Amino acid sequence: MNPELGVCYYPEHWPEEMWAEDAALMVETGLTWVRIGEFAWTRMEPTLGDLQFDWLDRAVDVLGTAGLKVVLGTPTATPPRWMLEKHPDMLAIDAQGQPRKFGSRRHYCFSHQGYIEECARIARIMGERYGRNAHVAAWQIDNEYGCHDTTVSFSQPALRAFRRWLADHYGTVDVLNEAWGNVFWSMEYDSFEQIDLPNLTVTEPNPAHVLAFRRFSSDQVVAFNKAQVDVLRPLTDASLLHNYMGRILDFDHFQVGEDLDIATWDSYPIGFLSDRLEADDAHKTAFLRQGDPDMQAFHHDLYRAVGRGRWWVMEQQPGPVNWAPYNPAPLPGMVRLWSLEAVAHGAEVVNFFRWRQAPFAQEQMHAGLLTPNNKPAPALAEACQTASDLAELGAVTQTQTDVAILFDYASDWAWTSQPQGAGFNYFRLVFSAYRALRRAGLSVDFISTTNEPLAGYKLILAPGLATLDGHLEKSLTENCNLAILGPRSGAITHDFQIPGSGRPGLSGLDCEVDLVETLPPNVRRDVDGGGSAQHWVDRLSGEAADLLTYSDGTAALKGEEGLWYLSGFPDEELWDRVITMAALKVGLDLYPVPTGLRRRETEQHVFLINYNATPVVWSGHKIAPCDVLILDKDTAKKG
Numbered sequence: 001m002n003p004e005l006g007v008c009y010y011p012e013h014w015p016e017e018m019w020a021e022d023a024a025l026m027v028e029t030g031l032t033w034v035r036i037g038e039f040a041w042t043r044m045e046p047t048l049g050d051l052q053f054d055w056l057d058r059a060v061d062v063l064g065t066a067g068l069k070v071v072l073g074t075p076t077a078t079p080p081r082w083m084l085e086k087h088p089d090m091l092a093i094d095a096q097g098q099p100r101k102f103g104s105r106r107h108y109c110f111s112h113q114g115y116i117e118e119c120a121r122i123a124r125i126m127g128e129r130y131g132r133n134a135h136v137a138a139w140q141i142d143n144e145y146g147c148h149d150t151t152v153s154f155s156q157p158a159l160r161a162f163r164r165w166l167a168d169h170y171g172t173v174d175v176l177n178e179a180w181g182n183v184f185w186s187m188e189y190d191s192f193e194q195i196d197l198p199n200l201t202v203t204e205p206n207p208a209h210v211l212a213f214r215r216f217s218s219d220q221v222v223a224f225n226k227a228q229v230d231v232l233r234p235l236t237d238a239s240l241l242h243n244y245m246g247r248i249l250d251f252d253h254f255q256v257g258e259d260l261d262i263a264t265w266d267s268y269p270i271g272f273l274s275d276r277l278e279a280d281d282a283h284k285t286a287f288l289r290q291g292d293p294d295m296q297a298f299h300h301d302l303y304r305a306v307g308r309g310r311w312w313v314m315e316q317q318p319g320p321v322n323w324a325p326y327n328p329a330p331l332p333g334m335v336r337l338w339s340l341e342a343v344a345h346g347a348e349v350v351n352f353f354r355w356r357q358a359p360f361a362q363e364q365m366h367a368g369l370l371t372p373n374n375k376p377a378p379a380l381a382e383a384c385q386t387a388s389d390l391a392e393l394g395a396v397t398q399t400q401t402d403v404a405i406l407f408d409y410a411s412d413w414a415w416t417s418q419p420q421g422a423g424f425n426y427f428r429l430v431f432s433a434y435r436a437l438r439r440a441g442l443s444v445d446f447i448s449t450t451n452e453p454l455a456g457y458k459l460i461l462a463p464g465l466a467t468l469d470g471h472l473e474k475s476l477t478e479n480c481n482l483a484i485l486g487p488r489s490g491a492i493t494h495d496f497q498i499p500g501s502g503r504p505g506l507s508g509l510d511c512e513v514d515l516v517e518t519l520p521p522n523v524r525r526d527v528d529g530g531g532s533a534q535h536w537v538d539r540l541s542g543e544a545a546d547l548l549t550y551s552d553g554t555a556a557l558k559g560e561e562g563l564w565y566l567s568g569f570p571d572e573e574l575w576d577r578v579i580t581m582a583a584l585k586v587g588l589d590l591y592p593v594p595t596g597l598r599r600r601e602t603e604q605h606v607f608l609i610n611y612n613a614t615p616v617v618w619s620g621h622k623i624a625p626c627d628v629l630i631l632d633k634d635t636a637k638k639g
Helices: 016-029 054-065 081-086 113-130 156-170 173-180 207-235 253-257 269-275 281-286 295-306 334-344 378-393 409-417 426-439 470-478 572-586 633-638
Strands: 004-008 033-036 069-073 136-140 239-244 262-267 311-316 349-352 403-407 444-448 457-462 480-485 512-518 532-541 545-549 555-560 563-566 568-570 597-601 605-610 616-618 621-623 627-632
Touching (some): 004 378, 016 054, 016 378, 033 054, 033 136, 033 349, 054 069, 156 173, 156 207, 207 239, 207 253, 207 409, 239 311, 262 295, 295 334, 295 426, 295 444, 334 378, 334 597, 349 378, 409 426, 426 572, 457 572, 470 480, 480 572, 532 555, 545 572, 568 572, 605 621
Parallel strands (some): 004 033, 004 349, 033 069, 069 136, 239 262, 262 311, 403 457, 457 480
Antiparallel strands (some): 545 555, 555 563, 597 605, 605 627
């Protein structure tokens, strides 16, 4: 695969006489893809039934004639004002019972059948018009599901759909009462029509009720996406995709991805550092203008799995953004670094957001490749350089790695429903494991509980896996040399009860969780030999060997052949010890890297990616600040 570059463009924002000049400069820059249309519903249909596509016809033709491949977006993330007049109950309702009103975007409820039909209608109109257009090479469905906390809605359409969903899943209300343990606090129901949404309760709602609602809400996103897929599939041979986001776990991306051809995501490294990452001030200061060294790679690897090997960056930050608490500019070289890093992890396309900075509305402070008055922004030169780099680099082929992380969206919903400890968070736990593997210089795959893990992994980590059955345990242990579970794995059933067999309920490991404690941030449980547990600790018993122990003599890590259970949320030192022990057991080569340097291996190359603002020397190679050194495999071995 030869990776390519692209850009997000909004022809409706600019005079038509600028389009051809813009397209020519895009091609001169080295861009080959352009995304358009995803927010332009009012220009396509100013009033209901008044279809105005002539301008879009011309835009597609101008861009395509210049040599650009068009990604055409369905505009369903931005329903027009007239849509609300037709469907006044389509607005999402937040947990406090307040409507998510018109005036920005994503102001719809995934459960509103009338709006779903409107989305299918506009998708069909677009598909019939552009589905066989030679310039339209891909379709983006909607935009950023879940953005602005819009997955979960407490509307009346959601309530009605939830009750139907419960009836389909449980059959009878007596089965539901038993599954949810509604005998507790006299919460039993006589019919599905009595069941409300789990908000505005006096105190904590039943976590089984909350988890069921989260599963339902995820299913609504899957169904919403599929409604447009089903319309477009017969009308086009072009790939269908969606642009997911960073650290949005509200719906099951794997399930949405099953209906699509390509997974894409929107990468904003500096925005995420201040807005979506727990880290100390020293770390955030050191990487203020670069972004966290692992945050982007984590999502690259995750969405490679969601896309079953095919994925893009649909929006790549090119400069300061507008939405984070603080919005510094990237250091010179970082836009190129982020782009090459994405390629190292398998991106087919890296699309910059956006071509020209908007001079109006909510995103007027969001930088582009051009300034609002049409001057080159700093990132334009880096985009040109990256295009040159990719032309010289040629094909980049991904191979299955030796190590995988099992990622489970439902586990996040479970632990958000009943966290038990303020410091415990599923993403933080999984991300800490990913960081440890990256510190060891390893390349990482992600796998899902809904698909059989691929055979051939030496090591699979499954931290925080809420629900674990015998089939999944067997699948894990049969497809790798060593699986490491815990903490908080196998802790609940599908309906949020403690399993009758106890926690974690492993048939292949004599290990039981006798009690659980959660710790405040200033308290750690030290492990003999170094490292400690934080946030969460399972107190373990059983005949399985104690591989690591806490200073009080209780087990920190229990294990037998092929299966280990980790009792606490490790700090960095403890994670590094566990990874080193696992590597020794399964014959895994480690390549420990210094702070801020990351290593990614492909079939042909080894990428050394330096997020530091200073040069780094490692394994005989000097990597400049904010730079990427690309070695062929033979050179890397010699080094």
